[in-house]
Amino acid sequence: MKDGWREIARPYTAAFASRFLQMLQYRTAALAGFGTQCWWGGIKVMVFAAFYGGASAAAQAPMSLEHAITYTWLAQGLLVLMPWLVDPEVAQSVRTGSVAYDRLRPVDAYALWYARSAGWIAARLLPRAALMLGFAAVALPLLGLGAWAWQPPVGVAAALAFALSMGLGLALSTAMVMLLNVATLSALNERGINALSAPLVIVLSGNLLPLALLPDAWQTALLVQPLAGLMDIPARLYFGQLRGADALLGLALQCFWIALLVATGRWLLVRTMRRLQVQGG
């Protein structure tokens, strides 16, 4: 029976692995992106330091300056995790009509695309996140800018919860990219979708500003919306702001959104595929 499962999963793991290895080749792109993100993060850190400079202001803030700075570097390192772009391979196959081949494969279309998109995200994410960690957690303190550095997690439990939560974040991000993919499939062009999804994702994921720093009246709504699961919940676990039962609740919330978005995406994909017309050529 165990072999049977492996047999079933094989096309999907193969799709993930091949896309992952292929995307790892783009080293120049990763380095250029990394340079931009260091600069970006640096500006944000200086602005945070200035705002926190007022003693009375800092006392009222819901997170310390060290946490806000660590959050900033984390957000820069996780930039490509943000699901604001349609998987370009899917967009291209929709444009050229090669999506028809995917229809002919004797595999589950949703699972195959999901595995491929996950490989696409993970392969761009890991090198960038590692470079950012090296820069902000190792290089900055060595340069004497320890006050601006990426701080370690509060403890072993927090680190483990963070790692688990990041894995869920990747699954959640892929489920969201799949929704964008399906939207591209029915709209036939990805540009409008990319343009509209980006602002929403940047604000609601916490990538623009830690969600905790947004107005207090919005906090509950901000926490339960799906985009918080991408990096804000992982970050709260990292800082130990969510612990014990709250930590479990945070992880459960991520799982809930993954299940809901995967189910929705799958349903929409089946519906769209049924109506799909491919022009001959």
Place this chain on the structure above:
Amino acid sequence: MSRSPGSIALFLRLVKASVGAQARYPASALMLTVGQFLVTGIEVVAVWAMFHRFGEVRGWTLGEVALFYGLVNCMFALADALGRGFDVLGTEFLRSGAFDRLLLRPRPLALQLMGHDFRISRMGRLLQGLAVIGFATAQAGIAWTPEAVAVALFALAGGVALFLGILVLQGTLSFWTVESLEIANVLTYGGVQAAQYPLALYARWFRRLLTFAVPLACVAYYPALLILGRPDPLGAPHWVGWVSPLAGFVFLALAFRVWGLGLRHYASTGS
């Protein structure tokens, strides 16, 4: 034989042609403009939320920071619309060999590139910047005396020149790389990001960089101080804002010198 149009007239004709082409797809142009307005507007959310929580930053209020923000966004929007040809030089002209065609025309090269693909959608950022300046006027009680308007326009011209200079340098780089490298975004989008807060907030080395290497402070910070009627907390004399935008033009002139070097290095890709 009719006289060929002068440089300015030719430029306007190129702009008219590319705007006309985009106007053929009004829905698309409108959506891209709205998209630009929204994307560039999210930074407003960040600035607003920080002031909402902290009240002020080292004595600067939201209304004052809004002026910096609005000015630098207007500058970049105009420069971005003008400099598109330099931005895509690598991918659209060099790699395809289309650049050789531009070289054969008996017209200034820079002019042809500036008139190439003048984007309507950049007006999204411009409108957003103007809206924020309007907000700053109400919030910080800015008096738009003729003097203040003159400073603002001078600063705007200097800022457009500076950002255009950065785009020209980006284009120059692609003579060697035959690619449009994203790394220039550090200076364009990153420059907008840095200049939307008062210079006085930053670390000393960063202030020097923004004043003497990439003179963003000269086109945005010092003139804005004049408009706000605020003395510089770092102690620069009052009149600096009247002359500092010139640095933008100097930067553009130097950028074109480097461009000349790149052009001499250029050998067609041969396709």
